[in-house]
Amino acid sequence: MLTVQQAVFTVESLISKVQQQKQLIHQLVQENEHLRHENKQLRKENEQLKYRVQELEARTKKNSSNSHLPPSSDRFHTHSSRKPSGNKPGGQEGHQGTTLHQVEHPHHRIVHRVNTCQGCGASLREVKPFKVDVRQVFDLPPVTIEVTQHEREVKSCPHCRCVQQAEFPSYVTNHVQYGPRLTALAVYLHHIQLIPYKRLSDTIEALYQHPISTGTLANMVKRGREALESNMDMIEDALLESNILHVDETSLRMDGKLAWVHVACTSKYTYLASHVSRGKKATDDIGILPRYQGTMMHDGFGTYPKYTQATHALCHAHHLRE
Structure with a gap:
């Protein structure tokens, strides 16, 4: 049998343990609430990040071929949809190539003569060749700016004294100017080949040894535009x-x-x-x-x-x- 003192001590001990368990439970409840709140925030952030990733992935997959973005915005190379044909590289059998062929009437003819025998030193100037090898070279002619002077006659009729004058061509409008072929070349290179004015100026000077300003080129393009307005x-x-x-x-x-x-x-x-x-x-x-x-x-x-x-x-x- 427990004495009264022992019973009191046992009850107080149990009460103390209950208080400790109560405090521990309260602490665990608070931690649980905190973790639940933190988990809710993490879930929300995770959903936002998932949406952002999907958005970025969709954006990177867009290019000029599957959206209305301009080709200049393409940042990644797309895989070609072409399938291997199994053919060897190069021209295929039956394909008509563009191989050069000699022409019957070349623009220039240069004869490379044999004048001296390398064996004995005799002159071969009067000896007719028994064979002539022919090779032809296709190349650009030397290019340079040509200046054409237009002269208009002005006459006075000896009978009625009426003054008559010839007409200049329609494109000859100034005392000094560039012609229609150079103007057409500038318009073509600028608009079709997309060469900027500065590079176009450098190109013409390099090809024709003639300096031309970017302002003049811009005026050429302007005249070309005006000519095409109709x-x-x-x-x-x-x-x-x-x-x-x-x-x-x-x-x-x-x-x-x-x-x-x-x-x-x-x-x-x-x-x-x-x-x-x-x-x-x-x-x-x-x-x-x-x-x-x-x-x-x-x-x-x-x-x-x-x-x-x-x-x-x-x-x-x-x-x-x-």
Whole structure:
């Protein structure tokens, strides 16, 4: 039998242990709440990071071939869809090559003569050759700027004293100027081969030993544009009369600012125009789509009437290369 003192001691000991367990339980509950809150925050951050990763992955997979991004934005090389043909590299059997062939009437003829016998030293100048080997070299002629002087006669009629003068060609307008062939070359190299004015100036000086300023080249391009303005009306009319029209826009930087190049084209005609906007205001200002009554192509997957899709990118570059 326990004495009263022992019973009291036992009860107090049990009460102390209960208090300790109670404190421990309270501490564990607090830690559990903290961990649950921390776990909730981590789950939220994890979802945000997953969404961000998906967004970045989708962005890196976009290029000019599967979206409306311009080719200049492509940062990664895409794998070619071409399959191995099994053929050996080079020209295939039956393929017509472009091998040079000798011509019957060359522009120049140079005869390399044998004048002295290397054996005995006798003169061979009067000896006729029993064989002539012929080789032909295709090359560019020496190029240089040629100056053509145009002289216009002015005469006075001895009978009526009326003064008459000849007419200069239509392209001869100044006392000193560049001719139409050099102007056409500058326009071609700048617009078709995309050579900047400074490099174009260096190129012409290197090829023709003639310095020409970038300002002069810019004026040549301006005159070329003015000469082609009449063709723009013809192209615009042809686009408006076509049954199907491909349209698109792509971004570029003009004077350091973002702008847009809009295109409307068929398999034969292409109309390009720049604008600060890509929306309806741009289509209204350019003026082709609001007047177009046919059908426009949408990425090659279908057709849409009128110009309700005018503010969207409607075709890829391969449409323009048809």
